[in-house]
Amino acid sequence: MAFATQARYHYPTLLGKGSVSIALVGALLAVAAPAAAEGDSANANDVSFWCVTFLGGVLSPQGPMADTHKAALLTGARVSWTHKSGFGIVVHGEYSPLPRRLGALAPLETYETHFGVATIGPRFVLGRGFARLWASGGGGVSYEHTTRKYRDDMGRPVEETNDDVAPVVVAATGLELHFMKSGGVLVAGTYTKTYKRAVPRKYVALVGGLVFIFK
Numbered sequence: 138m139a140f141a142t143q144a145r146y147h148y149p150t151l152l153g154k155g156s157v158s159i160a161l162v163g164a165l166l167a168v169a170a171p172a173a174a175e176g177d178s179a180n181a182n183d184v185s186f187w188c189v190t191f192l193g194g195v196l197s198p199q200g201p202m203a204d205t206h207k208a209a210l211l212t213g214a215r216v217s218w219t220h221k222s223g224f225g226i227v228v229h230g231e232y233s234p235l236p237r238r239l240g241a242l243a244p245l246e247t248y249e250t251h252f253g254v255a256t257i258g259p260r261f262v263l264g265r266g267f268a269r270l271w272a273s274g275g276g277g278v279s280y281e282h283t284t285r286k287y288r289d290d291m292g293r294p295v296e297e298t299n300d301d302v303a304p305v306v307v308a309a310t311g312l313e314l315h316f317m318k319s320g321g322v323l324v325a326g327t328y329t330k331t332y333k334r335a336v337p338r339k340y341v342a343l344v345g346g347l348v349f350i351f352k
Contacts, residue, residue: 185220185221186350186351187351188216188219188351189348189349190346190348192215193213193346194343195208195210195211196208196210196329197342198339204238206236207237211231213229213232215227217260217273223261226259227275228256229257229275230255231329232251233252234249234250235281237250246285247287250281250282252279253280254280254329258273260272260273267315267316268313271312273310275307276304277304279331281302283299303331303333304331311325318350325346326343
């Protein structure tokens, strides 16, 4: 009887110790699981990646260009590769019709312009989460095709075309907001200037667009 009583006395005690042990193990697992998941997420973000961006916005001519050209729509695209350190390289292209200001001879004299830029250069990205700030620069070439239509002294229609290729530099900075793992949206500002022209093409632009990430 004494043995049975002693056994009944110790049984709840052992059960209580076991419950405490199980509770401690559960608590440790609950703390470790989020930390492991966070570590896996950080490792997943700490990789090199490709980025494709489609842009659209408006440009504002600067300097002498502002005397001959009006604000214009701008469209473009960027393809970049970024190392896990944040440094990378970007290829940039953009197009604008570059409308001219109406002169004294309008509408007897009209212009039609197609202007494009292609550059390549370094890029740096700060941040790997929801908000990412980046800056880039580059050099390349610009191409401008202009068609001028007017009437000569005899009233006959005349059409002249001109093609111009010039070196160009571009600097840009922007903010990306990644709503999804595969990308998001961005807003950016750019500065563009051509060289070796009688009237350089110099303008600033404000653009927005979509970002797509490939890892």
